[in-house]
Amino acid sequence: MARGYLAIVLHAHLPYVRHPEYEDSLEENWLYEVMTETYIPLLVVLESLVEDQVDFRLSISLTPTLVSMLADPFLQSRYLQRIERLIELAQRELRRTESEPDFHPLALMYHRRFSQARDAFLNRYDRNLLVAFKRLQHLGKVEILASAATHGYLPLLSVDSSAVGGQIRVGIAHYQEVFGHEAHGFWLPECGFYPGVDGLLREHGIRYTILETHGVTRAEPRPRYGVYAPIYCPSGVAVFGRDPESSKQVWSSIEGYPGDYDYREFYRDIGHDVDFDYIKPYIHRDGIRIDTGIKYYRITGKTDDKEVYIPEWAERKAEIHAANFMFNRGKQIEYLRSVMDRRPIVVAPYDAELFGHWWFEGPRWLDYLIRKIASEQETIRLITLSEYLAEHPVNQVATPSASSWGHKGFNEVWLNSSNEWVYRHLYQGAKALERLAKSHPEARGLTLRALNQAARELLLAQASDWAFMINSGAMDGYASNRTKRHLLRLQKLSREINGGVIDEAWLSTIESQDNIFPQINYRWFL
């Protein structure tokens, strides 16, 4: 009998980026890269676990923007082109490295990985990775959490309750439409919580959500079990707190696994390293060098002289790190069980894109971890959060504290001198839509289309990713342009709807560009 539980939660998210208006879009590559490096390798791991009849549980949140992109035929066909070009590049790499015994096996490895990814994408999943996620959920191995429509950072949108209501409502309706049943769990974007958001989640039938550690430890009254048992908000939504120890083991710069010297180095990519004429056909058509995903070096140490990556060493490290993680969780759970009158739960949420994209060996680590937990010990059992609640339906009542999992734990990442300007406009946009919805309760035809499109534009502008990118300085130009583009479109739509003259040709164009949420209903923004 297990002494306690471990719930691994992967949060998979990308902002909605789709540019049919350009022949080649650098930003669309974000999706293609993580499909090849994270989503497909993760699915391969999970499916092999099912095949080998390893019992496991995993929670994954797939945000509506990511789900919409994965299901989009235009992006699917572009991904296929992209992966086929990568295979071609890998073939050229095979020839180029023929006489280099260090690099040749690695070129072979990439060629094999890309070919497998293409094969899985095309044949096993029929171009739609969601099929595989749904199948895993159906088997009861994976629980998929819903999330806000476009990853809006709710604490800073909450000045206008219709904005938060719209994000939640659209996100949950989209989940139901895609997965065919009600969502139980809801991933709050960036774990951003403020007292009151739980009530809105409850209205839509949500049973639980996950917060950063201090959201729970600073709840009032003081939680008896810390983060090792959920608490109920007064509204009835259960809240699980992130375990600080397990997140530290992965994230810490001192003891964190992904920084191990044997692991693959993220920043050395042949897209930047090799001869320009050679790489030209595989980078952006304007000659902008990009990451190809072919990386030959290991982290080596705190040095710029990187040494060649040795897959066997990295594989061994992944296994050692999985064993270490399991050992530590076992000790932790043993202790917690001895001081608690119920079985403790350790909740370990991570960005899904950490696995494979940044931490190349992450999926292997996860595979080892799950297999070891299933076969080598009896202290820990993997569990989904729904299952835990079904087993432990009586929990302490407390109001969590406002918090997020961003740097310093509150709103600073999304609200500082670099990105504060967006909130004035987001507020104005939300108010504009609310007013439009009030003044047009029964819109039909063209007005209805324009109103629904206005709602889409507002949601796309609200994505927390834009403020995040502006703050981090990477891609801030793109991020502020996206914020402005959607808000300008919303403002123009608003003027046209109020004026009663709608430019249908223009409306059709932006409908085809910003085509997320076909079933959206502007009345949800009242």
Next chain:
Amino acid sequence: MNRAEIQRELEVRTRNDLSKVASELKIVGHHRMRKHELIEAIVLARMYEALAHTPGMLRRLTRKDLVQLCEQNGIRARERLTKADLLKKIASALKKPELPRKRSSTQEKVKTAKFHRPTVPQDFVQDPDDLPAWYDETRVILLPVDPYLIHVYWDVASCDLEKAKRCLGRKSRQAQATLRFYDITNVIFDGTNAHSSFDVDIELQARSRYVPLWSPEKSYCVDLALKAPGGLFYVIARSNAAETPRAWPSPKVDERYMLVAEDYRRVEPAAQSSDSIKENSWEERPSEQTTKREKALPFEPAKISAEKVAAIYPYRKWSLPPAKPEVQLAVGFPQPEEKTYPDLTEMSERKFAFGVSSWSLE
């Protein structure tokens, strides 16, 4: 915003917590301080931070406090200086505090890596129009940044500004735009019942401002107003109410447990038809709930017999939580339970270092 209040708040914390706070505030020598010294130092450091934005408030401090402030902040102040001299010294030493710094962390690096791209010119065609810098509508919005910092932004419609100036008449030329912060923690604000208030003078054209705060876990509301000589105070707009987050675990121990309606029906399907269920299931009769607490709890554990819960939790050694925490709190110290549990909340909080994500990779 009074000193005794902040002090009381700090007194319930352990020395270790205070030390942590002190190190965040970069108080020199906090390792060697006793608890009461730490409290003194933290109170002053917080005041100092806030003062940087509202120098007018310095005048409210005693001379002794001012001397200590000088010492703490390395301002050379001799004992015989008058209060006025001290004020001048401090005012000249006050610099604009730094705005939140950007610092990337491991977790953020991974997230940024999702959007990884070399530094290149943008290929994304910028829309010809740009968003307006402001809107011709009057509003003040408060957004909390963290327990000790709040962001305010405002727009004033030209007609409202005109109206304000007309009302103030000739005095409008000397009028100072100001943000009046009301501490409305746990009150339903009617404009008169705030616990306290303070003013932050602003430049109307700045349109936004960060305001450091003295203590966490408060609700604020702001009036954007014009202040003119002769005590005239013309309010242009009132903001939303905003709550700042808690900065440490709550000292309030009050264990109550609950079962949500869906689970109640699942756990005890047999009871579903009985009337008692309807009483317990608050979701079906929300209108009859009187207080928030009652609404929160489908039923109180005390009302259920211990056997009933024991049936759900066969392995739980069910001892109801200390029966009368109110009485014990009145005495001052919670009495030890039969079995003393370690404080898991404290443990988690200690191990937690703001998402570890705050430790940079290099």
